[in-house]
Amino acid sequence: xxxxxxxxxxxxxxxxxxxxxxxxxxxxxxxxxxxxxxxxxxxxxxxxxxxxxxxxxxxxxxxxxxxxxxxxxxxxxxxxxxxxxxxxxxxxxxxxxxxxxxxxxxxxxxxxxxxxxxxxxxxxxxxxxxxxxxxxxxxxxxxxxxxxxxxxxxxxxxxxxxxxxxxxxxxxxxxxxxxxxxxxxxxxxxxxxxxxxxxxxxxxxxxxxxxxxxxxxxxxxxxxxxxxxxxxxxxxxxxxxxxxxxxxxxxxxxxxxxxxxxxxxxxxxxxxxxxxxxxxxxxxxxxxxxxxxxxxxxxxxxxxxxxxxxxxxxxxxxxxxxxxxxxxxxxxxxxxxxxxxxxxxxxxxxxxxxxxxxxxxxxxxxxxxxxxxxxxxxxxxxxxxxxxxxxxx
Amino acid sequence: xxxxxxxxxxxxxxxxxxxxxxxxxxxxxxxxxxxxxxxxxxxxxxxxxxxxxxxxxxxxxxxxxxxxxxxxxxxxxxxxxxxxxxxxxxxxxxxxxxxxxxxxxxxxxxxxxxxxxxxxxxxxxxxxxxxxxxxxxxxxxxxxxxxxxxxxxxxxxxxxxxxxxxxxxxxxxxxxxxxxxxxxxxxxxxxxxxx
Numbered sequence: 001x002x003x004x005x006x007x008x009x010x011x012x013x014x015x016x017x018x019x020x021x022x023x024x025x026x027x028x029x030x031x032x033x034x035x036x037x038x039x040x041x042x043x044x045x046x047x048x049x050x051x052x053x054x055x056x057x058x059x060x061x062x063x064x065x066x067x068x069x070x071x072x073x074x075x076x077x078x079x080x081x082x083x084x085x086x087x088x089x090x091x092x093x094x095x096x097x098x099x100x101x102x103x104x105x106x107x108x109x110x111x112x113x114x115x116x117x118x119x120x121x122x123x124x125x126x127x128x129x130x131x132x133x134x135x136x137x138x139x140x141x142x143x144x145x146x147x148x149x150x151x152x153x154x155x156x157x158x159x160x161x162x163x164x165x166x167x168x169x170x171x172x173x174x175x176x177x178x179x180x181x182x183x184x185x186x187x188x189x190x191x192x193x194x195x196x197x198x199x200x201x202x203x204x205x206x207x208x209x210x211x212x213x214x215x216x217x218x219x220x221x222x223x224x225x226x227x228x229x230x231x232x233x234x235x236x237x238x239x240x241x242x243x244x245x246x247x248x249x250x251x252x253x254x255x256x257x258x259x260x261x262x263x264x265x266x267x268x269x270x271x272x273x274x275x276x277x278x279x280x281x282x283x284x285x286x287x288x289x290x291x292x293x294x295x296x297x298x299x300x301x302x303x304x305x306x307x308x309x310x311x312x313x314x315x316x317x318x319x320x321x322x323x324x325x326x327x328x329x330x331x332x333x334x335x336x337x338x339x340x341x342x343x344x345x346x347x348x349x350x351x352x353x354x355x356x357x358x359x360x361x362x363x364x365x366x367x368x369x370x371x372x373x374x375x376x377x378x379x380x381x382x383x384x385x386x387x388x389x390x391x392x393x
Numbered sequence: 394x395x396x397x398x399x400x401x402x403x404x405x406x407x408x409x410x411x412x413x414x415x416x417x418x419x420x421x422x423x424x425x426x427x428x429x430x431x432x433x434x435x436x437x438x439x440x441x442x443x444x445x446x447x448x449x450x451x452x453x454x455x456x457x458x459x460x461x462x463x464x465x466x467x468x469x470x471x472x473x474x475x476x477x478x479x480x481x482x483x484x485x486x487x488x489x490x491x492x493x494x495x496x497x498x499x500x501x502x503x504x505x506x507x508x509x510x511x512x513x514x515x516x517x518x519x520x521x522x523x524x525x526x527x528x529x530x531x532x533x534x535x536x537x538x539x540x541x542x543x544x545x546x547x548x549x550x551x552x553x554x555x556x557x558x559x560x561x562x563x564x565x566x567x568x569x570x571x572x573x574x575x576x577x578x579x580x581x582x583x584x585x586x587x588x
Contacts, residue, residue: 061513061538094513226484282505285486318501320491351495378497378520381531 026145028138033083042148043104043141050105057091057107064092064112072268073110073128076121080129080199084136096279098217102131104140115269116276117216117292119299121261122209125200133195139188186237193242197249204257207250214243216295223287266301273304274342277311286319306338310345317348328352336365343372347382354389363389420445422452429585431466433559436584438577448476460565460574462581468558474506490558496520496531503549503562504535512537512545525552525559526586536567546571550582561585 029038037043057063064070073092078085087106097113108131118124134140193210201207218239221227236242250256280289293315297308313331316324329352335345350365366386370376422441429435430450441452441462452462463475468490471480480489488505500520507515520533530552537545547564563578565571 056541059542060540061542061544062540224486282501282508283486284488284505284509287485318498319485321485377518378500380521381496384522 028141031136031138033085033087042145046141046144047105050103050107053103054089054105054107057109060093062094064094066092066272069268069272073115073124076125077108077128077132079203080125080196081132081135082199082202084132088132088135094279096276096283098220100127100131102134102140104135104138104144106135108132108135112272112276112279115272116280116296117220118213118265119260119262120209120265122200122205122259123213124265125203125205126196126210126213128196129199130192130196132199133192134188136195137188137191139192143185143188189236190242190245193246194249197246201253201257204259206258206260207246207253207256209260210246211243211250214239214246218243220288220291223291224285270304274307277307281311281314281318284318286315286321289315303340306335306341306345309338310335310342310348313345313348325352325355329356343369346372347376347378350382351385354385359389428588429464429466429561432588433464433466434584434586434588435464435561435581438581439574454574455570458566459570461563462578463560463562463564465558465560467554467556468560470557472557474502474560475510492553492557496522499531499551499558500533500549503551503560507535507537511540513540514538523550523552523583525550528552528554528587530559530585532582544568546575548575548579548582550585552585554587559585559587 026042029035029043037047070090070092074090077088077090081088084106088108089106090108090110092115093109093111095111095113096116097111098117099109099111100114101109103109108128110128110131114127115124118127197207197210200209221239277293280292283289290312293308293312297305297312300308309331313328313335316328316331328348332345332349332352335341336349346365346369350362350369353359353362353365363386366382366389370379370382370386373379376382420443422437422443424437424439426434426436430445430448439454441454444451444453448467449463449465451457452464454460465476468474468476470492471489473479474488474490478484478487478489480487488502488509490502494502497520500517504515504517515535515537517533517535520531523530523532530550532548532550534546534548537547539545544567545564546567547562549563550561552559561582563582565574
């Protein structure tokens with residue numbers, strides 16, 4: 001860089017710093033339970049926008065309306081949100097990915113993929129506590145103000161930079177400003193992790209629960225190498241960093257509580273397990289689903305083994321890579337030998353036997369499928385296959 | 394002066410949109426046998442407006458949100474069921490077509506593709522064998538909701554041929570539009586064939 005250009009860049013940077021000082025930095029109101037923003041403030045505007053979004057969300061076809069499940073998740077949210085319980089409204093959304101989010105007006109979203117992946121109340125409590133932490137610390141409002149301020153300063157900076165004939169500085173300034181916003185977001189996530197951890201432990205939940213959940217999520221993340229994100233423009237800290245932080249926080253507690261409430265959690269989730277597994281498989285993120293369902297199978301009681309074994313087979317069948325059909329066939333054979341096998345396991349077992357040339361056994365399995373699934377949607381195709389196998393009674 | 398400029402801009406925008414109609418898309422489809430892209434043929438029961446892309450056609454009567462018929466003459470091996478992405482070793486995940494799938498597997502592939510496009514409550518009914526010219530294939534009906542909650546119903550037809558999978562999907566809101574046209578569109582899908 002030549003000396004005049006360097007001087008110009010320095011001058012622009014100095015001006016930028018001066019302008020940054022002019023950015024709005026309104027004080028946050030004291031966030032007492034039950035309080036709403038003061039009318040006419042920017043926070044009031046933000047809440048108004050969120051309330052409109054919430055009205056839309058209430059009509060969403062993805063909203064899970066089951067009263068018992070909603071009551072259970074709501075009760076757990078109240079436990080970890082403590083004094084802010086009545087400020088929060090929890091919406092369970094039928095989306096098979098791990099996610100939860102918090103809006104500044106108290107609208108909390110929990111996706112069914114998170115409910116499938118958590119093992120017990122302690123793990124879900126950590127997630128809900130994290131989201132309630134965002135609300136308590138007014139993170140959305142801070143982030144919004146930061147965005148507005150950055151945008152205002154950036155506009156002024158770019159005007160000056162282009163005027164001074166250093167367009168490169170304008171571009172670098174933009175990148176730096178946006179990187180700053182993402183860092184701010186990551187810092188908020190770290191703070192919410194701490195708040196969630198403290199809230200869950202204060203309610204008697206095992207402090208290792210958050211680490212257990214994050215360790216599984218990290219393994220799942222590693223199955224999708226093609227989705228690896230950058231560091232500078234990430235909204236959340238790296239999973240391994242979060243895992244290390246909560247592990248060290250848990251290790252620092254002298255005599256921690258150990259509540260998990262696994263049975264209560266399973267009882268609340270069990271009615272939805274089959275539907276969520278079908279949705280998990282529908283994502284067609286094969287390696288990820290094999291890991292998630294495999295881990296669930298390893299952790300599940302006997303009564304869930306047939307269902308989970310079948311859906312492991314379904315994931316292999318849908319992936320259909322080298323060796324997958326054989327693995328699926330083995331899993332279907334194991335599923336139908338277990339109590340509580342879903343009826344579709346007999347159909348898949350039948351087709352696997354047909355592919356192996358075991359025609360008589362295949363016909364028996366397919367016939368059992370049709371006899372049990374009297375309303376089978378694919379009856380015509382299965383019957384045609386049965387006829388080809390010479391299996392019509 | 395500002396008003397005059399705005400008028401001028403509006404006129405230019407209108408001319409551009411008309412020019413777009415005169416170009417590639419927006420041609421009238423008349424009742425009777427019609428090419429549906431590649432070697433795919435279909436007998437239309439009514440008039441449609443056809444928009445052609447390089448690998449598929451989109452037909453509509455009242456606008457894309459109110460009724461649309463996608464006609465895809467060829468989904469190739471390892472291609473996303475609605476075209477575009479291809480399956481690779483690095484990116485193995487997705488609803489990718491493979492030759493030789495069972496009818497219910499093809500149905501699931503189409504439904505998972507619809508789910509991946511952001512729709513909700515996707516359900517299929519009445520999967521059944523069908524003949525398209527001299528080829529075996531499948532038909533089924535489905536329902537779904539768009540992200541805003543508007544309910545749609547639809548029907549799908551598919552059959553394999555030497556170069557891949559031919560696919561037709563009709564979609565319209567459950568209220569009024571689907572019931573109005575379902576019978577005629579269903580007859581149309583039965584006429585799908587290769588030249």
